[in-house]
Amino acid sequence: MTISPEVTSTPEAPEAPAGAAALPFATLGGDRKGSTEQVALALFITVPFVALLAAVPLAWGWGVSWLDLGLMVAMYYIGCHGITIGFHRYFTHGSFKAKRPLRIALAIMGSLAVEGPLVRWVADHRKHHKFSDAEGDPHSPWRFGETVPALMKGLWWAHIGWMFDEERTPQHKYAPDLIKDPALRAISRHFLSWTILSLAIPPLVGGLVTMSWWGAFTAFFWxxxxxxxxxxHVTWSINSICHAVGKRPFKSRDRSGNVWWLAVLSCGESWHNLHHADPTSARHGVLRGQVDSSARLIRWFELAGWASDVRWPAKERLEARRQNPSSEAA
Incomplete structure (x- = not known):
């Protein structure tokens, strides 16, 4: 059974300016994916995944150095917070205002995560919120129905399959505010350059520190x-797992749930139920014990004067969105 849309309050993307569709930069790549892009996408999914599968036996066989682990963790959390704080909470939902240097830094950090150009990422996510778990949602796991086979197919679609859909979200409709900013438009257009830089930093550092090609290779691998x-896969799990299972202490119009074991790796994004109950909130982990490193960093940005008008969750607003105690478990 396919879920039909519900009429409810949800963040709307700003309307496109008149004539935006005619602008040469409006969609930053067109409204349909070509075969070349789909092949490149498959490679960027497959090659790192094979490395991930090989990580455990290789670590057992020839070990992993502290330098390799340090580079992996540092690059992971730079990219992860670039996505969670920058692409998601700031650019998509406007959870706070950022001074220009922080705005540019967040756009670059998110690009280093290799999850797609800024404008396209934001457009996709705004469309997801407009139709969350209903007809029109780009990546709902409930797309094919509620039976077990349908859900298994839907989980695959929400996790990876949707990215190969030829039709793109119209960026001039869902992200005209970003398109109009020349700096953000340039960062989005140069996604390939940020990808190359992201992949090159670890082997460059590893090679220079160890003064060896082997050090460069292991740093590149890890x-x-x-x-x-x-x-x-952690990011994609928010689309798939967090919309299929998890606790739901807050009222939302979809099936978003909290998955605690993804919280640290997702930088707080897996407290997904509150996010869909209150999308513009700068903090997702609002209950006792819910670790949200992205919210902590936003707080530090605010204290440093880099961020302002932060939309912290108010107690009254949270209580108004509370489910009945019997509805908390998925």
Missing amino acids: GSLVRVALLH
């Missing part, structure tokens, strides 16, 4: 390939 694969 700091580039394994790191990208892990971050990709």
Whole structure:
């Protein structure tokens, strides 16, 4: 059974300016994916994933250095927070205002996660919120129905399959505010350059520190390939797992749930139920014990004067969105 849309309050993307569709930069790549892009996408999914599968036996066989682990963790959390704080909470939902240097830094950090150009990422996510778990949602796991076979197919679609859909979200409709910013438009257009830089930093550092090609290779394996694969699958799990299972202490119009074991790796994004109950909130982990490193960093940005007008969750607003105690478990 396919879920039909519900009429409810949800963040709307700003309307496109008149004539936006005619602008040469409006969609930053067109409204349909070509075969070349789909092949490139398959490679960027497959190669890092193979490295992730090989990580355990290779670590057992010839070990992993502290340098490799340090590069992997550092690059992982730079990219992860670039996505969670930048692409998601700031650019998509406007959870706070950022001074220009922080705005540019967040756009670059998110691009280093290798999850697609900024404008396209934001457009996809705004469309997801407009139709969350209903007809029109780009990546709902409930797309094919509620039976077990349908859900298994839907989980695959929500996790990876949707990215190969030829039709793209119209960026001039869902992200005209970003398209109009020349700096953000340039960062989005140069996604390939940020990808190359992201993959090159670990082997460059590893090679220079160890003064060896082997050091460069192991740093590339752990700091580039394994790191990208892990971050990709954690991010995609928010689309798939967090919309299929998890606790739901807050009222939302969809099936978003909290999955605690993804919280640290997702930088707080897996407290997904509150996010869909209150999408513009700068903090997702609002209950006792819910770790949300992204919210902590936003707080530090605010204290430093880099961020302002932060939309912290108010107690009254949270209580108004509370489910009945019997509805908390998925």
